[in-house]
Amino acid sequence: MxxxxxxxxxxxxxxxxxxxxxxxxxxxxxxxxxxxxxxxxxxxxxxxxxxxxxxRDKAALFETVIQESAQRVAEEQIAEMDRHLAHVGEGPEALEQALLAFGRAHAQPTAAEHFALVRQIQAEVLHIPAEALEAWQETGPRRVQRALTGHLARFMAEGRLREADPHRTARHLVLLAAGEVTSRSFHGALPVPKAEIDTIVATGVDAFLRAYAP
The missing domain is CATH 1.10.10.60 (Homeodomain-like)
Structure with missing residues:
Protein backbone atom coordinates (compact mmCIF):
# COMPACT_ATOMS: atom_id res chain seq x y z
CA MET A 1 0.00 0.00 0.00
CA ARG A 56 -26.15 8.83 -6.97
CA ASP A 57 -28.72 11.53 -6.19
CA LYS A 58 -30.42 13.42 -3.36
CA ALA A 59 -32.55 10.42 -2.42
CA ALA A 60 -29.50 8.17 -2.03
CA LEU A 61 -27.73 10.82 0.04
CA PHE A 62 -30.78 11.30 2.25
CA GLU A 63 -31.11 7.55 2.84
CA THR A 64 -27.46 7.34 3.92
CA VAL A 65 -27.79 10.39 6.18
CA ILE A 66 -30.89 9.11 7.95
CA GLN A 67 -29.44 5.62 8.34
CA GLU A 68 -26.14 6.78 9.79
CA SER A 69 -27.78 9.34 12.07
CA ALA A 70 -30.39 6.83 13.26
CA GLN A 71 -27.68 4.25 13.91
CA ARG A 72 -25.66 6.66 16.07
CA VAL A 73 -28.70 7.72 18.08
CA ALA A 74 -29.95 4.13 18.45
CA GLU A 75 -26.58 3.07 19.83
CA GLU A 76 -26.67 5.94 22.34
CA GLN A 77 -30.25 5.13 23.38
CA ILE A 78 -29.53 1.42 23.75
CA ALA A 79 -26.42 2.13 25.83
CA GLU A 80 -28.50 4.40 28.09
CA MET A 81 -31.23 1.76 28.27
CA ASP A 82 -28.75 -0.95 29.21
CA ARG A 83 -27.29 1.28 31.90
CA HIS A 84 -30.68 1.41 33.61
CA LEU A 85 -32.20 -1.99 32.79
CA ALA A 86 -29.39 -4.51 32.30
CA HIS A 87 -28.63 -5.03 36.00
CA VAL A 88 -31.64 -4.29 38.20
CA GLY A 89 -31.57 -5.11 41.89
CA GLU A 90 -34.07 -7.47 43.45
CA GLY A 91 -37.57 -6.48 44.47
CA PRO A 92 -40.38 -4.44 42.90
CA GLU A 93 -39.02 -1.10 44.13
CA ALA A 94 -35.72 -1.65 42.32
CA LEU A 95 -37.57 -2.44 39.10
CA GLU A 96 -39.75 0.65 39.48
CA GLN A 97 -36.69 2.87 40.00
CA ALA A 98 -35.00 1.36 36.95
CA LEU A 99 -38.08 1.98 34.79
CA LEU A 100 -38.31 5.55 36.08
CA ALA A 101 -34.68 6.20 35.18
CA PHE A 102 -35.20 4.71 31.74
CA GLY A 103 -38.37 6.76 31.21
CA ARG A 104 -36.71 10.04 32.17
CA ALA A 105 -33.79 9.37 29.83
CA HIS A 106 -36.04 8.32 26.95
CA ALA A 107 -38.30 11.35 27.36
CA GLN A 108 -35.40 13.80 26.97
CA PRO A 109 -33.54 13.13 23.70
CA THR A 110 -30.11 14.75 23.45
CA ALA A 111 -29.35 14.40 19.71
CA ALA A 112 -30.96 17.72 18.72
CA GLU A 113 -29.97 17.65 15.05
CA HIS A 114 -31.17 14.07 14.57
CA PHE A 115 -34.56 14.80 16.10
CA ALA A 116 -34.87 17.97 14.03
CA LEU A 117 -34.46 15.62 11.07
CA VAL A 118 -37.14 13.32 12.52
CA ARG A 119 -39.54 16.28 12.74
CA GLN A 120 -38.86 17.08 9.10
CA ILE A 121 -39.52 13.46 8.14
CA GLN A 122 -42.86 13.49 9.96
CA ALA A 123 -43.84 16.73 8.23
CA GLU A 124 -42.87 15.49 4.76
CA VAL A 125 -43.53 11.77 5.01
CA LEU A 126 -45.53 11.65 1.76
CA HIS A 127 -42.65 13.21 -0.20
CA ILE A 128 -39.80 11.07 1.13
CA PRO A 129 -38.71 7.89 -0.70
CA ALA A 130 -40.17 4.77 0.91
CA GLU A 131 -36.74 3.12 0.94
CA ALA A 132 -35.33 5.93 3.09
CA LEU A 133 -38.24 5.70 5.54
CA GLU A 134 -37.82 1.93 5.84
CA ALA A 135 -34.05 2.27 6.35
CA TRP A 136 -34.61 4.85 9.10
CA GLN A 137 -37.23 2.74 10.89
CA GLU A 138 -35.14 -0.43 10.76
CA THR A 139 -31.84 1.18 11.74
CA GLY A 140 -33.24 3.41 14.47
CA PRO A 141 -36.67 3.05 16.13
CA ARG A 142 -37.12 -0.68 15.51
CA ARG A 143 -33.63 -1.46 16.74
CA VAL A 144 -34.27 0.43 19.99
CA GLN A 145 -37.66 -1.27 20.28
CA ARG A 146 -36.06 -4.71 19.93
CA ALA A 147 -33.54 -3.90 22.66
CA LEU A 148 -36.28 -2.78 25.05
CA THR A 149 -38.35 -5.84 24.15
CA GLY A 150 -35.41 -8.02 25.18
CA HIS A 151 -35.16 -6.39 28.60
CA LEU A 152 -38.89 -6.72 29.26
CA ALA A 153 -38.93 -10.34 28.08
CA ARG A 154 -36.18 -11.03 30.63
CA PHE A 155 -38.20 -9.38 33.39
CA MET A 156 -41.15 -11.60 32.43
CA ALA A 157 -38.99 -14.73 32.48
CA GLU A 158 -37.75 -13.74 35.94
CA GLY A 159 -41.33 -13.28 37.18
CA ARG A 160 -40.90 -9.54 37.68
CA LEU A 161 -43.57 -8.70 35.09
CA ARG A 162 -46.58 -10.79 34.15
CA GLU A 163 -46.42 -12.83 30.96
CA ALA A 164 -47.52 -10.85 27.90
CA ASP A 165 -46.36 -10.04 24.39
CA PRO A 166 -43.02 -8.34 25.17
CA HIS A 167 -43.03 -6.34 21.93
CA ARG A 168 -46.42 -4.79 22.69
CA THR A 169 -45.41 -4.35 26.33
CA ALA A 170 -42.36 -2.36 25.22
CA ARG A 171 -44.55 -0.09 23.11
CA HIS A 172 -46.86 0.47 26.08
CA LEU A 173 -43.93 1.39 28.34
CA VAL A 174 -42.58 3.97 25.91
CA LEU A 175 -46.01 5.49 25.27
CA LEU A 176 -46.91 5.66 28.95
CA ALA A 177 -43.56 6.86 30.27
CA ALA A 178 -42.39 9.16 27.47
CA GLY A 179 -45.16 9.58 24.90
CA GLU A 180 -46.71 12.72 26.38
CA VAL A 181 -43.36 14.47 26.70
CA THR A 182 -42.40 13.53 23.15
CA SER A 183 -45.66 14.86 21.70
CA ARG A 184 -45.67 18.06 23.78
CA SER A 185 -42.06 18.87 23.01
CA PHE A 186 -42.24 17.81 19.34
CA HIS A 187 -39.22 15.54 19.85
CA GLY A 188 -37.32 18.11 21.89
CA ALA A 189 -38.14 21.25 19.88
CA LEU A 190 -40.13 22.85 22.73
CA PRO A 191 -39.08 22.84 26.38
CA VAL A 192 -41.03 20.90 29.00
CA PRO A 193 -40.11 21.73 32.62
CA LYS A 194 -38.13 18.99 34.34
CA ALA A 195 -40.63 18.78 37.19
CA GLU A 196 -43.41 18.10 34.69
CA ILE A 197 -41.31 15.48 32.92
CA ASP A 198 -40.66 13.73 36.23
CA THR A 199 -44.39 13.75 37.03
CA ILE A 200 -45.38 12.47 33.59
CA VAL A 201 -42.80 9.68 33.70
CA ALA A 202 -43.74 8.68 37.25
CA THR A 203 -47.44 8.56 36.38
CA GLY A 204 -46.72 6.55 33.25
CA VAL A 205 -44.49 4.02 35.01
CA ASP A 206 -47.08 3.63 37.77
CA ALA A 207 -49.77 2.89 35.16
CA PHE A 208 -47.44 0.47 33.39
CA LEU A 209 -46.69 -1.47 36.57
CA ARG A 210 -50.37 -1.58 37.52
CA ALA A 211 -50.99 -3.24 34.17
CA TYR A 212 -47.99 -5.56 34.05
CA ALA A 213 -46.92 -6.30 37.63
CA PRO A 214 -47.21 -10.04 38.38
Whole structure:
Protein backbone atom coordinates (compact mmCIF):
# COMPACT_ATOMS: atom_id res chain seq x y z
CA MET A 1 0.00 0.00 0.00
CA UNK A 2 1.56 3.28 -1.09
CA UNK A 3 1.55 6.49 0.87
CA UNK A 4 -0.20 8.19 -2.06
CA UNK A 5 -2.92 5.51 -2.15
CA UNK A 6 -3.46 5.76 1.59
CA UNK A 7 -3.68 9.54 1.38
CA UNK A 8 -6.24 9.38 -1.44
CA UNK A 9 -8.44 6.97 0.49
CA UNK A 10 -8.21 9.15 3.59
CA UNK A 11 -9.11 12.19 1.51
CA UNK A 12 -12.15 10.44 0.04
CA UNK A 13 -13.29 9.36 3.52
CA UNK A 14 -12.86 12.92 4.81
CA UNK A 15 -14.90 14.28 1.89
CA UNK A 16 -17.65 11.73 2.52
CA UNK A 17 -17.82 12.66 6.21
CA UNK A 18 -18.00 16.36 5.31
CA UNK A 19 -20.81 15.67 2.85
CA UNK A 20 -22.79 13.66 5.41
CA UNK A 21 -22.31 16.31 8.12
CA UNK A 22 -23.41 19.05 5.74
CA UNK A 23 -26.34 17.02 4.45
CA UNK A 24 -27.56 16.26 7.97
CA UNK A 25 -27.49 19.96 8.85
CA UNK A 26 -29.35 20.95 5.67
CA UNK A 27 -31.96 18.18 5.79
CA UNK A 28 -32.60 18.92 9.49
CA UNK A 29 -32.99 22.64 8.78
CA UNK A 30 -34.73 22.65 5.39
CA UNK A 31 -36.43 19.26 5.16
CA UNK A 32 -36.12 16.80 2.29
CA UNK A 33 -38.13 18.67 -0.35
CA UNK A 34 -36.50 22.09 0.08
CA UNK A 35 -32.96 20.75 0.45
CA UNK A 36 -30.88 20.84 -2.71
CA UNK A 37 -27.53 19.42 -3.69
CA UNK A 38 -26.28 23.01 -4.14
CA UNK A 39 -27.25 23.89 -0.57
CA UNK A 40 -25.63 20.74 0.78
CA UNK A 41 -22.45 21.38 -1.19
CA UNK A 42 -22.15 24.89 0.28
CA UNK A 43 -22.80 23.60 3.80
CA UNK A 44 -20.21 20.83 3.38
CA UNK A 45 -17.62 23.03 1.69
CA UNK A 46 -17.39 20.79 -1.38
CA UNK A 47 -18.48 20.97 -5.00
CA UNK A 48 -21.70 19.46 -6.29
CA UNK A 49 -19.57 17.20 -8.48
CA UNK A 50 -17.87 15.82 -5.37
CA UNK A 51 -21.26 14.95 -3.92
CA UNK A 52 -22.30 13.15 -7.11
CA UNK A 53 -19.01 11.25 -7.06
CA UNK A 54 -20.09 9.77 -3.72
CA UNK A 55 -23.89 9.58 -4.02
CA ARG A 56 -26.15 8.83 -6.97
CA ASP A 57 -28.72 11.53 -6.19
CA LYS A 58 -30.42 13.42 -3.36
CA ALA A 59 -32.55 10.42 -2.42
CA ALA A 60 -29.50 8.17 -2.03
CA LEU A 61 -27.73 10.82 0.04
CA PHE A 62 -30.78 11.30 2.25
CA GLU A 63 -31.11 7.55 2.84
CA THR A 64 -27.46 7.34 3.92
CA VAL A 65 -27.79 10.39 6.18
CA ILE A 66 -30.89 9.11 7.95
CA GLN A 67 -29.44 5.62 8.34
CA GLU A 68 -26.14 6.78 9.79
CA SER A 69 -27.78 9.34 12.07
CA ALA A 70 -30.39 6.83 13.26
CA GLN A 71 -27.68 4.25 13.91
CA ARG A 72 -25.66 6.66 16.07
CA VAL A 73 -28.70 7.72 18.08
CA ALA A 74 -29.95 4.13 18.45
CA GLU A 75 -26.58 3.07 19.83
CA GLU A 76 -26.67 5.94 22.34
CA GLN A 77 -30.25 5.13 23.38
CA ILE A 78 -29.53 1.42 23.75
CA ALA A 79 -26.42 2.13 25.83
CA GLU A 80 -28.50 4.40 28.09
CA MET A 81 -31.23 1.76 28.27
CA ASP A 82 -28.75 -0.95 29.21
CA ARG A 83 -27.29 1.28 31.90
CA HIS A 84 -30.68 1.41 33.61
CA LEU A 85 -32.20 -1.99 32.79
CA ALA A 86 -29.39 -4.51 32.30
CA HIS A 87 -28.63 -5.03 36.00
CA VAL A 88 -31.64 -4.29 38.20
CA GLY A 89 -31.57 -5.11 41.89
CA GLU A 90 -34.07 -7.47 43.45
CA GLY A 91 -37.57 -6.48 44.47
CA PRO A 92 -40.38 -4.44 42.90
CA GLU A 93 -39.02 -1.10 44.13
CA ALA A 94 -35.72 -1.65 42.32
CA LEU A 95 -37.57 -2.44 39.10
CA GLU A 96 -39.75 0.65 39.48
CA GLN A 97 -36.69 2.87 40.00
CA ALA A 98 -35.00 1.36 36.95
CA LEU A 99 -38.08 1.98 34.79
CA LEU A 100 -38.31 5.55 36.08
CA ALA A 101 -34.68 6.20 35.18
CA PHE A 102 -35.20 4.71 31.74
CA GLY A 103 -38.37 6.76 31.21
CA ARG A 104 -36.71 10.04 32.17
CA ALA A 105 -33.79 9.37 29.83
CA HIS A 106 -36.04 8.32 26.95
CA ALA A 107 -38.30 11.35 27.36
CA GLN A 108 -35.40 13.80 26.97
CA PRO A 109 -33.54 13.13 23.70
CA THR A 110 -30.11 14.75 23.45
CA ALA A 111 -29.35 14.40 19.71
CA ALA A 112 -30.96 17.72 18.72
CA GLU A 113 -29.97 17.65 15.05
CA HIS A 114 -31.17 14.07 14.57
CA PHE A 115 -34.56 14.80 16.10
CA ALA A 116 -34.87 17.97 14.03
CA LEU A 117 -34.46 15.62 11.07
CA VAL A 118 -37.14 13.32 12.52
CA ARG A 119 -39.54 16.28 12.74
CA GLN A 120 -38.86 17.08 9.10
CA ILE A 121 -39.52 13.46 8.14
CA GLN A 122 -42.86 13.49 9.96
CA ALA A 123 -43.84 16.73 8.23
CA GLU A 124 -42.87 15.49 4.76
CA VAL A 125 -43.53 11.77 5.01
CA LEU A 126 -45.53 11.65 1.76
CA HIS A 127 -42.65 13.21 -0.20
CA ILE A 128 -39.80 11.07 1.13
CA PRO A 129 -38.71 7.89 -0.70
CA ALA A 130 -40.17 4.77 0.91
CA GLU A 131 -36.74 3.12 0.94
CA ALA A 132 -35.33 5.93 3.09
CA LEU A 133 -38.24 5.70 5.54
CA GLU A 134 -37.82 1.93 5.84
CA ALA A 135 -34.05 2.27 6.35
CA TRP A 136 -34.61 4.85 9.10
CA GLN A 137 -37.23 2.74 10.89
CA GLU A 138 -35.14 -0.43 10.76
CA THR A 139 -31.84 1.18 11.74
CA GLY A 140 -33.24 3.41 14.47
CA PRO A 141 -36.67 3.05 16.13
CA ARG A 142 -37.12 -0.68 15.51
CA ARG A 143 -33.63 -1.46 16.74
CA VAL A 144 -34.27 0.43 19.99
CA GLN A 145 -37.66 -1.27 20.28
CA ARG A 146 -36.06 -4.71 19.93
CA ALA A 147 -33.54 -3.90 22.66
CA LEU A 148 -36.28 -2.78 25.05
CA THR A 149 -38.35 -5.84 24.15
CA GLY A 150 -35.41 -8.02 25.18
CA HIS A 151 -35.16 -6.39 28.60
CA LEU A 152 -38.89 -6.72 29.26
CA ALA A 153 -38.93 -10.34 28.08
CA ARG A 154 -36.18 -11.03 30.63
CA PHE A 155 -38.20 -9.38 33.39
CA MET A 156 -41.15 -11.60 32.43
CA ALA A 157 -38.99 -14.73 32.48
CA GLU A 158 -37.75 -13.74 35.94
CA GLY A 159 -41.33 -13.28 37.18
CA ARG A 160 -40.90 -9.54 37.68
CA LEU A 161 -43.57 -8.70 35.09
CA ARG A 162 -46.58 -10.79 34.15
CA GLU A 163 -46.42 -12.83 30.96
CA ALA A 164 -47.52 -10.85 27.90
CA ASP A 165 -46.36 -10.04 24.39
CA PRO A 166 -43.02 -8.34 25.17
CA HIS A 167 -43.03 -6.34 21.93
CA ARG A 168 -46.42 -4.79 22.69
CA THR A 169 -45.41 -4.35 26.33
CA ALA A 170 -42.36 -2.36 25.22
CA ARG A 171 -44.55 -0.09 23.11
CA HIS A 172 -46.86 0.47 26.08
CA LEU A 173 -43.93 1.39 28.34
CA VAL A 174 -42.58 3.97 25.91
CA LEU A 175 -46.01 5.49 25.27
CA LEU A 176 -46.91 5.66 28.95
CA ALA A 177 -43.56 6.86 30.27
CA ALA A 178 -42.39 9.16 27.47
CA GLY A 179 -45.16 9.58 24.90
CA GLU A 180 -46.71 12.72 26.38
CA VAL A 181 -43.36 14.47 26.70
CA THR A 182 -42.40 13.53 23.15
CA SER A 183 -45.66 14.86 21.70
CA ARG A 184 -45.67 18.06 23.78
CA SER A 185 -42.06 18.87 23.01
CA PHE A 186 -42.24 17.81 19.34
CA HIS A 187 -39.22 15.54 19.85
CA GLY A 188 -37.32 18.11 21.89
CA ALA A 189 -38.14 21.25 19.88
CA LEU A 190 -40.13 22.85 22.73
CA PRO A 191 -39.08 22.84 26.38
CA VAL A 192 -41.03 20.90 29.00
CA PRO A 193 -40.11 21.73 32.62
CA LYS A 194 -38.13 18.99 34.34
CA ALA A 195 -40.63 18.78 37.19
CA GLU A 196 -43.41 18.10 34.69
CA ILE A 197 -41.31 15.48 32.92
CA ASP A 198 -40.66 13.73 36.23
CA THR A 199 -44.39 13.75 37.03
CA ILE A 200 -45.38 12.47 33.59
CA VAL A 201 -42.80 9.68 33.70
CA ALA A 202 -43.74 8.68 37.25
CA THR A 203 -47.44 8.56 36.38
CA GLY A 204 -46.72 6.55 33.25
CA VAL A 205 -44.49 4.02 35.01
CA ASP A 206 -47.08 3.63 37.77
CA ALA A 207 -49.77 2.89 35.16
CA PHE A 208 -47.44 0.47 33.39
CA LEU A 209 -46.69 -1.47 36.57
CA ARG A 210 -50.37 -1.58 37.52
CA ALA A 211 -50.99 -3.24 34.17
CA TYR A 212 -47.99 -5.56 34.05
CA ALA A 213 -46.92 -6.30 37.63
CA PRO A 214 -47.21 -10.04 38.38
Missing amino acids: TTVGTGMRRGLADKRRAILRGALAVFAREGYTRASIDLIAREAGVSTRTIYNHF
